[in-house]
Amino acid sequence: MSDITKQSLTELVENIKNKKLSSTDVTKAFIQRSEKSSELNAYITDDFAPALDKAKKFDQNPNLDLKLPGIPMAVKDLFCTKNVKTTAGSKILNNFVPTYESTVTENIWNEGAILLGKLNCDEFAMGSSNETSHFGNVQNPIDKNLVPGGSSGGSASAVAGQLTPITIGTDTGGSIRQPASFTGIVGLKPTYGSCSRYGIVAFASSLDQAGPMAQNVKDCALLQEVISTYDSKDSTSINFKRNHYSKELTKNIKGKKIGIPKEYRVDGMPKEIEDLWQKGIQYVKDCGAETIDISLPHTSYALPTYYIVAPAEASSNLARYDGVKYGYRAKGENLIDMYEKTRSEGFGAEVQRRIMIGTYVLSSGYYDAYYLKAQKVRKLIKNDFDEAYKKVDAILTPSTPSSAFKIGEKTNDPVSMYLNDIFTVPVNLAGLPGISIPAGHDTKGYPLGLQIIGKAFDEQNILNIAFAMEEKINFKNKITDWWIK
Amino acid sequence: MNKKNTEYLINRKDNQYEVVIGLEVHAQVLSESKLFSSSSTKFGAEPNTQVSLVDAAFPGMLPVINEFCIKQAIKTGIGLNAKINKRSVFDRKNYFYADLPQGYQISQFKDPIVGEGKVILDMPNGQKEVGIERLHLEQDAGKSIHDLDPQNTFVDLNRSGVALMEIVSKPDLRSPDEVNAYIKKLRSIMRYLGTCDGNMQEGSLRADVNVSVRPKGSKEFGTRCEIKNVNSIKFMQMAIEYEANRQVDLIEEGKTIDQETRLFDTKKNETRSMRSKEDAHDYRYFPDPDLLPLEVSEKFIEELKNDIPELPDDKKKRFIEEFKLSPYEANILVSDIDIAKYFEEVVAKMGKNKDIKLAVNWITGELFAILNSKGLEISQSPVSSKNFAILINLIKNGTISGKIAKTVFELMIDGDKDPQKIVEEKGLKQQSDPKALEALIDKIINENREKAIEYKQGKEKLFGFFVGQAMKASGGKANPQLINEILKKKL
Numbered sequence: 001m002s003d004i005t006k007q008s009l010t011e012l013v014e015n016i017k018n019k020k021l022s023s024t025d026v027t028k029a030f031i032q033r034s035e036k037s038s039e040l041n042a043y044i045t046d047d048f049a050p051a052l053d054k055a056k057k058f059d060q061n062p063n064l065d066l067k068l069p070g071i072p073m074a075v076k077d078l079f080c081t082k083n084v085k086t087t088a089g090s091k092i093l094n095n096f097v098p099t100y101e102s103t104v105t106e107n108i109w110n111e112g113a114i115l116l117g118k119l120n121c122d123e124f125a126m127g128s129s130n131e132t133s134h135f136g137n138v139q140n141p142i143d144k145n146l147v148p149g150g151s152s153g154g155s156a157s158a159v160a161g162q163l164t165p166i167t168i169g170t171d172t173g174g175s176i177r178q179p180a181s182f183t184g185i186v187g188l189k190p191t192y193g194s195c196s197r198y199g200i201v202a203f204a205s206s207l208d209q210a211g212p213m214a215q216n217v218k219d220c221a222l223l224q225e226v227i228s229t230y231d232s233k234d235s236t237s238i239n240f241k242r243n244h245y246s247k248e249l250t251k252n253i254k255g256k257k258i259g260i261p262k263e264y265r266v267d268g269m270p271k272e273i274e275d276l277w278q279k280g281i282q283y284v285k286d287c288g289a290e291t292i293d294i295s296l297p298h299t300s301y302a303l304p305t306y307y308i309v310a311p312a313e314a315s316s317n318l319a320r321y322d323g324v325k326y327g328y329r330a331k332g333e334n335l336i337d338m339y340e341k342t343r344s345e346g347f348g349a350e351v352q353r354r355i356m357i358g359t360y361v362l363s364s365g366y367y368d369a370y371y372l373k374a375q376k377v378r379k380l381i382k383n384d385f386d387e388a389y390k391k392v393d394a395i396l397t398p399s400t401p402s403s404a405f406k407i408g409e410k411t412n413d414p415v416s417m418y419l420n421d422i423f424t425v426p427v428n429l430a431g432l433p434g435i436s437i438p439a440g441h442d443t444k445g446y447p448l449g450l451q452i453i454g455k456a457f458d459e460q461n462i463l464n465i466a467f468a469m470e471e472k473i474n475f476k477n478k479i480t481d482w483w484i485k
Numbered sequence: 486m487n488k489k490n491t492e493y494l495i496n497r498k499d500n501q502y503e504v505v506i507g508l509e510v511h512a513q514v515l516s517e518s519k520l521f522s523s524s525s526t527k528f529g530a531e532p533n534t535q536v537s538l539v540d541a542a543f544p545g546m547l548p549v550i551n552e553f554c555i556k557q558a559i560k561t562g563i564g565l566n567a568k569i570n571k572r573s574v575f576d577r578k579n580y581f582y583a584d585l586p587q588g589y590q591i592s593q594f595k596d597p598i599v600g601e602g603k604v605i606l607d608m609p610n611g612q613k614e615v616g617i618e619r620l621h622l623e624q625d626a627g628k629s630i631h632d633l634d635p636q637n638t639f640v641d642l643n644r645s646g647v648a649l650m651e652i653v654s655k656p657d658l659r660s661p662d663e664v665n666a667y668i669k670k671l672r673s674i675m676r677y678l679g680t681c682d683g684n685m686q687e688g689s690l691r692a693d694v695n696v697s698v699r700p701k702g703s704k705e706f707g708t709r710c711e712i713k714n715v716n717s718i719k720f721m722q723m724a725i726e727y728e729a730n731r732q733v734d735l736i737e738e739g740k741t742i743d744q745e746t747r748l749f750d751t752k753k754n755e756t757r758s759m760r761s762k763e764d765a766h767d768y769r770y771f772p773d774p775d776l777l778p779l780e781v782s783e784k785f786i787e788e789l790k791n792d793i794p795e796l797p798d799d800k801k802k803r804f805i806e807e808f809k810l811s812p813y814e815a816n817i818l819v820s821d822i823d824i825a826k827y828f829e830e831v832v833a834k835m836g837k838n839k840d841i842k843l844a845v846n847w848i849t850g851e852l853f854a855i856l857n858s859k860g861l862e863i864s865q866s867p868v869s870s871k872n873f874a875i876l877i878n879l880i881k882n883g884t885i886s887g888k889i890a891k892t893v894f895e896l897m898i899d900g901d902k903d904p905q906k907i908v909e910e911k912g913l914k915q916q917s918d919p920k921a922l923e924a925l926i927d928k929i930i931n932e933n934r935e936k937a938i939e940y941k942q943g944k945e946k947l948f949g950f951f952v953g954q955a956m957k958a959s960g961g962k963a964n965p966q967l968i969n970e971i972l973k974k975k976l
Contacts, residue, residue: 079545080544080545088544093544096544098543098544098545099538100538100543197545198545198546198547199545199546200545201544201545202544202775206774232549233549234547234549235547235548235550235777236774236775236776313774315579315769316577316579316588316589316769316771318588319579319581319587319588320542320544320587320588322583322588324583324586324640325541325542325543325586326543335583335638339581362769362770362771363767363769364767364769367769367770
């Protein structure tokens with residue numbers, strides 16, 4: 001079957017269960033395509049040979065009751081994978097091989113999936129274009145020299161380019177939804193506490209959340225079902241009743257109330273984004289849902305709040321990369337000198353910038369004015385959503401204020417880069433689930449996404465809305481395989 | 486003793502200075518595993534053998550609170566008569582050091598688990614109350630070893646992540662003696678509670694000592710210096726003496742005292758500046774986002790309260806009332822939980838017709854002497870409480886004299902022998918048969934006729950001579966009381 005890599009996860013699972021395809025067939029197909037796709041630079045580390053061995057082993061005695069039977073899958077290089085190098089896109093971890101497995105990936109392998117390799121990402125997930133990776137830019141399969149978004153840029157590129165049937169990313173301020181939007185795929189950021197953070201290289205602990213990135217909503221629901229488990233190894237993991245997201249998935253969203261927040265109509269937003277949003281409103285109405293204008297008054301404070309909270313936590317989380325225990329170590333005259341050289345050489349510019357911002361906002365004398373105030377505003381942003389959810393079941397917004405931009409276009413303007421996260425960041429600050437689905441194209445033919453934000457633990461509802469809209473939108477990603485010679 | 490005599494003051498010419506001391510005691514929580522990981526806390530293991538991925542701060546590793554350590558901290562708070570905070574927060578204290586794998590220590594800054602409390606000290610001039618400011622939980626760091634190699638420093642992470650309770654006193658202490666009493670009292674309370682073994686040699690208990698001086702009678706505090714990480718009471722006392730005198734000298738010279746952190750050099754017996762206030766670390770405390778605020782219910786606290794054993798102050802009160810002990814005796818017996826335990830076992834095993842005073846004298850006398858000479862703790866006593874009780878009863882019921890008892894005690898030490906058997910086997914039973922003793926005394930009087938006459942003529946000192954002769958003739962076994970009585974009658 002030559003079109004294996006064009007199949008969705010759901011189709012592949014079905015074909016393996018019906019024995020129309022073996023795990024070896026599928027794994028081989030994705031390995032071959034991945035090998036031909038090196039120009040995308042989606043992988044940091046491949047694990048192809050072991051993957052093929054695992055597939056053959058699976059086929060010898062296939063357990064077809066599993067949810068991901070023999071499905072090959074590459075994952076973002078922020079997830080620690082046992083005996084497979086895990087870099088977080090950083091030089092400082094370029095030789096780090098964990099002896100342990102993250103809970104989320106463990107869940108995936110336990111359902112029969114097979115690791116294909118580790119996908120490129122912004123260094124420590126800090127970036128919106130995958131340009132901060134120590135391992136180079138990732139190309140967007142949509143067009144040459146187009147960023148795939150970030151920080152899960154390698155993941156988005158790999159799914160859109162069909163290098164992996166599905167993947168997982170992490171989302172601290174939009175790192176799943178924004179690249180999903182830029183590459184024309186589906187990306188879900190679950191409720192904070194839904195997926196364990198154990199074994200995921202930390203960026204900002206109170207915001208980080210793993211989630212699925214897929215070709216369609218159904219695939220996304222299936223993977224969410226696999227990765228979301230309560231984990232006592234993560235103190236912020238929440239023990240709530242989790243749905244069988246894929247089984248309970250329905251297009252019936254009649255009577256659902258969808259909020260349209262006026263504050264998301266930001267200055268300078270391109271008309272095509274506004275148009276897309278209006279189309280989205282029409283789609284949900286066509287599905288039988290009702291839209292209601294709502295207000296999230298503190299929205300404009302979300303970005304500055306995020307850029308205090310996230311760097312503050314990051315500055316502390318990244319203190320462990322000091323050259324003492326593992327990872328990169330520079331030679332130094334003494335301990336302090338070794339620290340300074342290791343961290344200057346080991347971290348890239350964006351990571352250093354955020355460590356400095358974070359250190360500054362936590363410093364005595366500045367703490368109250370920045371970090372403490374940001375925490376208070378964060379509370380207000382959450383209250384906005386709580387208020388809104390008294391009237392509506394979900395909220396519809398654009399995923400990003402623009403389509404994908406060119407590599408290098410924003411690298412010298414961090415603030416303009418940060419503005420990319422304007423619609424996604426409030427969701428992380430409030431700990432809510434959000435999903436981005438491809439909803440149209442801009443004038444250049446680049447994909448654009450719409451975001452559906454749900455109540456906490458209400459992933460099923462936003463998956464259902466996305467599922468219903470997906471059918472109406474009938475989005476077709478324009479992939480030309482331009483990178484394959 | 487009169488209060489004035491015991492006041493600790495530093496005298497210079499016409500000026501007298503009072504010393505103000507506050508302690509930050511770091512007490513290692515008695516727990517099998519660490520504060521946020523399941524690694525063992527056992528002392529003395531090979532370096533880096535008790536280190537989990539969490540303790541070594543591997544990427545993606547997360548702390549999970551050890552509930553037992555929370556219970557231990559709350560119990561200690563109860564023992565310090567302190568307010569237990571139902572909501573407390575773990576913060577990160579950020580600084581770089583090779584033996585701090587995370588680059589931050591998880592501690593409690595604004596919202597500690599235990600608030601204000603108090604401790605009562607028994608000083609020679611009466612009781613003294615010392616205020617407790619707070620108690621918070623935090624992780625210990627690892628250990629940097631600088632003396633194994635001329636070029637390199639080695640790091641041992643066995644201690645990394647071990648739970649510590651930092652107990653902060655109010656600046657209520659006024660002398661090295663009070664510091665001694667305070668540390669011993671804290672240690673005693675925690676040992677009663679089983680929340681810290683108080684072993685200072687192993688570093689389970691150490692303190693940062695804050696010292697300032699002020700003219701006697703002044704109400705304002707002077708500028709304080711903090712002496713870091715002192716690990717014995719003796720060194721604390723020496724450091725305070727040195728530091729207080731240093732500060733007084735500065736004032737006398739018209740100089741000012743800089744607020745700073747100092748180190749105590751135990752070899753030179755002096756404190757040295759470590760860093761000034763300006764150089765103080767900015768720890769950038771903020772709530773640890775990996776841990777939710779710690780919330781404990783009233784019920785949780787109540788259940789722990791029910792679990793609190795009788796503590797030294799209550800035990801002392803009871804010993805005085807129930808056993809009619811003097812406060813001095815009671816203090817000695819309750820100061821250490823194992824001594825109190827031994828004493829109470831002896832009391833219980835002596836049965837109905839018991840002589841508690843005698844038991845106390847023997848514990849604080851003979852038993853302590855033996856333990857001291859052998860360098861043993863009472864928990865390692867070569868004589869069990871059971872056999873000790875039998876020995877006291879043998880004295881009490883006149884089977885043996887106190888003098889013979891000492892001989893018996895010496896024999897008991899080797900293998901915790903039953904004193905009853907020793908008395909039987911060695912024929913050490915006291916002679917209390919009046920007829921036999923009368924015969925013995927008649928014989929002695931007959932043999933010493935002249936001395937008997939001298940005694941009758943008024944040379945009363947000779948009475949002792951006759952007692953001695955009688956005891957000697959009985960091989961020390963004669964009941965001394967009966968000998969006295971019979972001699973008085975016969976002479």
